[in-house]
Amino acid sequence: MIIGNTHCLYGENMNAIIKADNVYYEYMAQNEGDIAVQAVKGISMSIRQGQFVVVLGRNGSGKSTLARLLNGLLIPVKGTVIIDGIDTSNNELIWEVRKTLGLVFQNPDNQIVATTVEEDVAFGPENLGISPDDIRKRVDESLKMVGMGEYSGYSPHMLSGGQKQRIAIAGILAMEPKCIVLDEATSMLDPRGRREVMDVLKKLNREKGITIVHITHHMEEAVEADLVMVMENGRLVLTGTPRQIFENIEQIRKAGLDVPQITALAYDLKEKGVRMDKLPLNVNEMVNVLNGLIKRKNSDNTDSARRHIVRELKPESPIIKVRDLSHVYMPGSAFEQKALYDINLTVNKGEILGIIGQTGSGKSTLVQHFNGILKATSGSVEVDGLKAEGNDLKELRQKVGLIFQYPEHQLFEETVYKDIIFGLTKLGLDEEEIKKRVFHVIDILGISPELLEKSPFELSGGQKRRVAIAGVLVMKPKVLVLDEPTAGLDPQGSSEVFRLLSRLNREEGTTIIIISHNMEEVAAFCHRVAVMNKGRLVFCDTAANVFSRYEELKNYNLDIPKITELFRELHNSGHDVPQNVLTVDEAKEFIISMINSGVGVRHND
């Protein structure tokens, strides 16, 4: 018995590559009198060699602190972290810990040290004092492993975000680690970059048996993990398989997260009394469940396919007219690059227009013509009767507010208030009016008035972003253009931004143009969607029509919302359903009505 027990205990210890025992960490107070901030409060966990673990949690839940505790960048104030048998607080063995457990960070730019790809990948092994021949071998193998073999001589700033993160992963791989921890490494990437990184991680896990701890707030990435952990407020609140985790939908939502669309739909259907034995996590599982519930109908002359909710479109009254617009960057130089080809687009007053397309397809270039930041090489842009090329830039920029990606990076004033009124002060308004506008805008955006006298640099990420948006809104633009307004925000933060925007659209009548990679958000909020590919506007139509053109979108490397994909699959498996269902609510209503109308529902009772 004793032998067996010892063996068991031993076996567990041998297998646990990461072991954390009641770990606490607090950041020292910045000013005297402030209380230290507890970022991690009593986390215990054990991760076995070879597991693929996803850690979920909203911004500020302590995920990044946890990552830094795992490789000894931070040392717990209480409790222990043991990596492959070594305590991270052991100063002499800290390099062993970091060699065993590599960390990939969030910002792709800020972790690349060298001026060429191969020298960067070599950085780790160089620090370990490995011989040049071995370094060469490791660099070549690592680059091949992440699919970046041909890029060894490239300069990092020539690469896309996804490629840079793969270089960062290769840099860790070259140190021959047993475990890689990724601290929100996909949060600044576009969907394609995210997919590239996820594919590499899965490959490393499968082929090399490397333990992966992937910290993220993209729920779809958690579905394929062996183990999911959910963090809230410095604590580990849930641990289990993806299925176990997503069954706790309330708790997940409480933690500021969301579940994948399919799971949300399943949950809603369950609440309406639809029976399901196990919770479907992806489209295929859901199709199987629904196939069991709804009998196929042979005749297709019902109106069910047309029973889909049609969103009201804004009447045609153009506010922006783009005619034959082309743009060439740096014409005449060696870097000459044509970015836009003969764009024709009309934006209607009061609508929400989504612009989708891969990174580099010309979306940002297009919208920068709307307020005259870029000048048309040929063709014209007219905003509310104003030509966007003359000398009326000031007036134009008042009409069109343009919010760039990560707008919080432009904050610079001493106080939030001063920052918000930066543009306003140039309009010659009196103080009363300025104040009135500021308070009106912060009310819409949910910025509390106490923040106005604080320094913008003291605020949290989400608050900073709102302040930056406020600085544009006080100009009372007729058109608001946002370039990826939800980049880097967690699900709750993202849906708040979209809620604010649709409120602004509804109450103030502001025309809104959103560039986004999040198809689910675009599908849920936009009246019309413009699709761009390689500098051309390929089509512009209602959201429902755009997302039903699955094949074409796929050619442009674009996804459709999971819900739309589900209905497409249902259609393909013989059901008479529309292919342009866009949101969970629409899907729920449709499925319930199908079941209730007795379209051959198989009762399980």
Added chain:
Amino acid sequence: MINNVTLGQYIPGNSILHRLDPRTKIFWTILLMAATFLIDSWAEYLMMGLFTLMLMLISGVPIRQSVKGIKPLLFILIFTAVLNIFFTGGTPILAIGPVKVTYEGIFAAIKLFLRLVMLVITASLVTITTTPMTMTDGIEKLLKPFEKIGVPAHEIAMMMSIALRFIPTLLDETNRIMKAQASRGANFDTGSIFSRIKSFIPVLVPLFVSAFKRADELAEAMESRCYRGGKGRTRLKEIHYSKLDLSASLAGIALLGIIFSGRLFS
């Protein structure tokens, strides 16, 4: 606004110049600089010119590329040369009031111009045939002996290479911030010099904030990749002082000897 600036004009190749150790190239540059300021007679100028031309040919880089470095400096070069015309005493050939143009002045101007041109070409040949990383490695090795008197050789080299790495990133960022502030109503192009300088505050503050953040994050990333200073660190591409370097250095000294040999007999 700021457009793509190409930094370090390295042009890949496999000439002798490319293969030389950066230390040799730095040594040669110093040697040639000294020589360019010592040459005096037209014969020496001619030989020096031929020598520079020879280096250009050896590098295997199109002549057009190696003289490209002169273009941005052309104005300053001509300006300094022309100044010489008026401020050298001697036999006047033309006099307008107090301003005199002399024979000596014209020759001095031509000579100065040629000197500067040769200097710029030699310097660009070094940057054209050496990658920035190799260059910093070379500087690190050269400074190594001075570590004993407290010169942080490795740190200086590391800082240089990180600076090289981040210059394009920060240029991109400056461009982005300028566009964003312009969208918020900032105006960079009009107004007095003072107000124009002031208008850059909204660009500089965010740029500095982000640069510090980048520095912090980079430090973390370097630490977690086991960086602990130069001690015990190896390199992917070690630079080697080979026989080629030795002979090149000796050849350099010999060639300069020939250029100045005329002086022995005069």
